[in-house]
Amino acid sequence: MGLRLPYGHVDSRLRGLAAQAEGFGRFAIGGLHGAVYRVTTLADDGPGSLRAGCRKKDPLWIIFELSGTIELSSALYVSSYKTIDGRGQWIKLTGKGLTLKECEHVIICNLVLEGGKGHDIDAIQIKPKSKHIWIDRCSLSDYSDGLIDITNESTDITISRCRFANHNKAMLIGGDSCNTCDRCIRVTVHHCFFNGTRQRHPRVRFGKVHLYNNYTRSWEIYAVCASVESQVYSQRNIYEAGQKKVAFKYYSEKAADAAKECTGLIKSEGDLFVGETKSGLKPLRGKSSVFHPREYYKTWTVEAPTDDLKHFLRHRTGWQRIKRPADKRAS
Template sequence: MAISTSLLLLSCFLLPIVLSFVNAYSKENYYNTNKPYLNKIDSCWRAKPNWALNRKALADCAIGFGKDSIGGKYGAIYIVTDSSDDPANPKPGTLRYGAIQTKPLWIIFERNMVLTLKNELIMNSYKTIDGRGVKVEIGNGPCITIQGVSHVIIHGISIHDCKPSKAGLVRSTPDHVGRRRGADGDAISIFASSNIWIDHCFLARSTDGLIDIIHASTAITISNNYFTQHDKVMLLGHNDEYTADKIMKVTIVFNRFGSGLIERMPRVRFGYAHVVNNKYDQWQMYAIGGSANPTILSEGNFYNAPNDHTKKQITKRESKGNWKSWKWRSSKDYFSNGAYFIPSGYGSCAPNYTPAQSFVAVPGYMVPAITLNAGPLSCFVGRSC
């Protein structure tokens, strides 16, 4: 009888522990099994083993404000075979030669490449840079400028250690070469442009910003990227006097803001930012900031605060007036390690997407599972990514 009683007590003690492990395993297994389907962009194409035969199908997979970015969908495939760079007179086969063409092009790479540009790469409209299937790096020199154009997709490349460029001649189309004053050292500078989609890239350690979106740029989606080791990560809006940025609409979704980031994830002026289902691995100053009365919806993000008790606040507002009327909202966010978001404003803060742009944000606690593959993917021809 004593043995039976002991066994009964032991089973009562162990059963909840066993069940908790089973539940935890089941939940983790569910997320790992279903994470591509929770990420609407990846579920659109990643499971298809024939992706390399139908690369342009990627252009149908964007969500959010950059949904209509078609890149080079209706153009020819252009293969980069030469990693060299001549800013004024680019050779056929180089990345720059393809990027400046006036006709639509879907740009891919023959092999793994490290490109050190001699001056900023000026993109023309209706271009896709697609790094799937190889490892492509742009770094240790000037990087990418998207200025006064539309319909650009950049997918699956690493952009890092970008440097300012010197003044000099840079070709922007086959028929035009002009003197540039020199770029600031951004990884990607988006200036007076629209319908832009940046997806599954790695961005780090640049002299200025990793992504700057300024001068009335709009209709942009920044998704599935891995950001790390940088100070001023992402700027939306030129300055506090440039009211034309009121038209700016940007979706920032499924990104991972990794270690070594300090601030601006993003920093917004005037426009609208939907910051949704991103993972913040800690920040050194703040995560989301702004000035000049922007509208920001933080939805379903996973915020893991730094250990420094003075840096737990996610938000930072720079204002001489009454910021309490600015529309900054948090919905379905998950707060870890003491992180907290200070909301403000009244009325609806919804993004008002069209049916084609819209998607359902998952709760913040599910975000680590669907951002595990942020950054360039390891894709092999004939196999799903």
């Protein structure tokens, strides 16, 4: 298709993902310096299980020796310096979700998370104080609360090539107007497909968020929402409305240490608003300004929002049938 797409080289070797994310999560190394841990059972816990690997304190590159569904009876906590690498197999997590709590350097790749049951269950919950996280090529749908929540001082995170579907609240960044500590949050979301999810693509409080080359279609409330003090840089995304035509919404909230309510800010650069879609964009006035990604990282792979890009995002996001690369370090 002639597109210049990111990450063309990361599947050439097992650990090729490490520190290759674009954007704010670019330093995530996962289990680069650890042993390979092989998941050999679909049981929720016990020897050879995913849960047993995730709770180990040592760095690990976790791979799967079988395909199938893992029914989680409780949240699966992921400790620091872990890669959960689903390449080469089809692994679905259901029942509960992943929790990244006070951890750093985690990579999650090529999983299906579907069917979270119970009250306030997120597919992936990143809080509190977690950093250097990369979530790549995951399919997320049908949880009782959010698909990805990033809150409580968690920062330096990239979400890429993921597919979000069959859900209400897709992605929350910044949990509450009282959490002024979330001013540190920085997240990049790129080359993702939000397919008919109702809202939060994402909804942002306080944090700085770079959105580029995503395709969001047929939302039911809004595409992107900027609330209290947030800054959203929306670059060359495709917004295609269904019944609700306005892509960008602004919600006023009062920070705990502020005297007045305020919304967030959105800057749109080169976005494509398809058909009857209205941007809803508000002009930046006075001293209002949105960060530029180049203040934080020098390069990223961004293309014009063309039909070719739309085709790629419809068919090449989420879980992929990928051969697991060899671990050349072990050879």
